Amino acid sequence: MTHSWEEMENPVLAVQRFSAWYGKNQVLRAVSLDIPEHKITAIIGPSGCGKSTLIRAFNRMNDLIPGFRAEGAILFRGLNIYGPKVDPVEIRRRIGMVFQKPNPFPKSIFENVAFGLRVNGFRGNLRERVEWALRRAALWEEVKDDLHRKSGYDLSGGQQQRLCIARALAVEPEVLLLDEPCSALDPVATAKIEDLLRELSSSVTIVIVTHNMQQAARVSDYTAFLLLGELVEFGPTREIFTRPKDPRTEAYITGRFG
Amino acid sequence: MVRESLNRSLQALEEEVEGLGQAVAQALLRALESLKTQDLELARAVVADDQEINRRRFALEEKCLELLATQQPMATDLRLLAAFMHIVTDLERMADHAAGLARITLLIGRTPLIKPLVDIPRMTEIALSMLEGALEALRRRDPEAARTIALRDDEVDALHDQIHRELFLLMIQDPRNVTQATYLMWASHNLERFADLVTNVCERVIFVATGKMEELNVSG
Numbered sequence: 001m002t003h004s005w006e007e008m009e010n011p012v013l014a015v016q017r018f019s020a021w022y023g024k025n026q027v028l029r030a031v032s033l034d035i036p037e038h039k040i041t042a043i044i045g046p047s048g049c050g051k052s053t054l055i056r057a058f059n060r061m062n063d064l065i066p067g068f069r070a071e072g073a074i075l076f077r078g079l080n081i082y083g084p085k086v087d088p089v090e091i092r093r094r095i096g097m098v099f100q101k102p103n104p105f106p107k108s109i110f111e112n113v114a115f116g117l118r119v120n121g122f123r124g125n126l127r128e129r130v131e132w133a134l135r136r137a138a139l140w141e142e143v144k145d146d147l148h149r150k151s152g153y154d155l156s157g158g159q160q161q162r163l164c165i166a167r168a169l170a171v172e173p174e175v176l177l178l179d180e181p182c183s184a185l186d187p188v189a190t191a192k193i194e195d196l197l198r199e200l201s202s203s204v205t206i207v208i209v210t211h212n213m214q215q216a217a218r219v220s221d222y223t224a225f226l227l228l229g230e231l232v233e234f235g236p237t238r239e240i241f242t243r244p245k246d247p248r249t250e251a252y253i254t255g256r257f258g
Numbered sequence: 259m260v261r262e263s264l265n266r267s268l269q270a271l272e273e274e275v276e277g278l279g280q281a282v283a284q285a286l287l288r289a290l291e292s293l294k295t296q297d298l299e300l301a302r303a304v305v306a307d308d309q310e311i312n313r314r315r316f317a318l319e320e321k322c323l324e325l326l327a328t329q330q331p332m333a334t335d336l337r338l339l340a341a342f343m344h345i346v347t348d349l350e351r352m353a354d355h356a357a358g359l360a361r362i363t364l365l366i367g368r369t370p371l372i373k374p375l376v377d378i379p380r381m382t383e384i385a386l387s388m389l390e391g392a393l394e395a396l397r398r399r400d401p402e403a404a405r406t407i408a409l410r411d412d413e414v415d416a417l418h419d420q421i422h423r424e425l426f427l428l429m430i431q432d433p434r435n436v437t438q439a440t441y442l443m444w445a446s447h448n449l450e451r452f453a454d455l456v457t458n459v460c461e462r463v464i465f466v467a468t469g470k471m472e473e474l475n476v477s478g
Contacts, residue, residue, distance in 0.1 A: 213332065214330055217332070241332050241336070242332075243333065243337070243468075243470075244333050249333075250333050250334060253332040253333050254261070254332050254333050254335050255261045255264070255332075
């Protein structure tokens with residue numbers, strides 16, 4: 001296991017010997033990893049390596065899966081999010097998530113973004129905040145005239161994904177988790193999302209799971225490589241993709257795996 | 259094993275890079291032969307053949323770009339392609355120096371040599387053995403060998419200085435030597451540069467093997 005701790009004095013998320021099981025099946029094995037603030041961290045690895053489980057562990061999404069069990073700790077700004085007094089709903093507000101397939105609600109564009117705000121009892125100017133979130137998701141110009149007229153379903157796949165990002169951003173999360181956010185999108189829509197992530201990373205910490213290595217190389221500052229539930233290598237993206245230290249990382253990223 | 263097609267392309271490319279290296283070595287050997295024997299025909303052939311080496315260099319560079327664009331290589335593959343692009347440029351410039359040596363043969367023409375050629379063939383021999391060694395180190399991805407080969411550049415530099423001193427003396431002794439002595443200085447310069455470029459190839463070998471950029475023989 002190779003670390004590059006020197007640049008990470010204040011990790012937003014600190015994963016400490018985190019293991020996870022679905023029933024008897026162990027999917028993560030004592031993973032330790034620091035997620036640096038206001039950077040993009042990519043998690044890569046072959047199917048079934050545990051990358052989705054790991055990213056879902058960051059906001060306790062796995063809790064909803066029957067038979068899920070975890071050991072070790074994930075500290076969010078020093079607080080163990082698996083600790084006894086932690087409210088998962090509050091964690092999920094501060095650590096937002098966007099999924100593989102865009103999942104807008106069958107409501108107007110405005111209501112899609114306003115939803116999380118209403119649930120969280122937002123008391124400010126709803127209109128302004130919705131516009132702010134849509135602008136940050138680089139969607140405002142394309143939808144500003146149809147906010148109430150069009151449903152989230154009327155948008156293209158790429159727009160729907162940006163709508164989901166706007167919905168996640170509306171509640172001002174500190175961390176944005178994205179699980180394969182572009183796998184259902186064409187290259188142009190993918191490029192827009194990637195540009196957007198770079199923009200957002202100056203104010204939000206981003207963790208992205210992707211099976212597209214070129215995407216990880218293009219968009220991320222740090223890359224973690226998982227294999228069979230184990231963290232094999234973690235470091236600055238430019239190093240992982242030009243001179244990986246572990247032969248297993250080399251085999252995977254050069255496509256000579258298995 | 260997956261990525262068979264990339265493996266095959268990289269292997270074919272490497273063979274061609276090595277082939278280019280052999281052609282460059284041949285060019286230098288023939289250029290020296292032309293100088294020693296004052297064979298103007300041979301010298302003209304070396305100069306003419308340089309065009310073919312230039313063409314092969316561009317063709318190889320294009321193949322590297324094609325693989326970069328279509329295969330998105332990473333890690334060792336990426337480093338190898340990046341190194342090939344530099345190496346073919348270095349090899350092409352070495353060939354220019356071989357052609358430069360052949361041009362000296364043409365400039366001297368049939369005029370009798372002002373001194374027997376000893377150090378220039380010696381320099382050529384070292385430069386060629388460095389090139390052979392660098393190509394072998396590339397084949398074996400051997401950074402240690404690359405470092406050792408680069409050290410030999412000092413021998414070439416020492417001979418270069420020695421040739422200069424000797425030629426200065428000849429010029430001082432008899433001003434009629436000046437023209438040919440100047441040509442021979444240029445011959446020596448071509449060989450000195452040739453060996454420098456071999457150390458560049460050695461640096462690329464280290465990069466391929468370790469991922470680190472290491473400047474070799476900076477004192478030279």
